[in-house]
Amino acid sequence: MKVVTLAAGLAVGYVLGTRAGREKYEQIVAGARRASSHPRVVQAQEKAKEFVGTGTDAVTQKLASVNPEPTTTDLSDTAVPRPPRRKPVVTTPDVGTTPLV
The missing domain is CATH 1.20.5 (Single alpha-helices involved in coiled-coils or other helix-helix interfaces)
Structure with a gap:
């Protein structure tokens, strides 16, 4: 289905963007009608x-x-526990190293 939509978009873009005139437009329309009635x-x-x-x-x-008999379950009153928060990992720079410049 996506290919058909793409092809239709390309055809419309060509028809609208062409400078060949009415004759080319009529050829495209006639071809599309022939193809759709095939x-x-x-x-x-x-x-x-x-x-x-x-x-x-x-x-x-x-x-x-x-x-x-489908049944519905109302889950709005059900409390869902949250997982515990992780503590952030703090890294300290190594002592005695020189930064690269």
């Missing part, structure tokens, strides 16, 4: 719509069969 593209669109539609129904049915 039988393989139409079939892929229908298959994707069917997959997305049945996929959500299948997930919903699966969840309903696993837990037929």
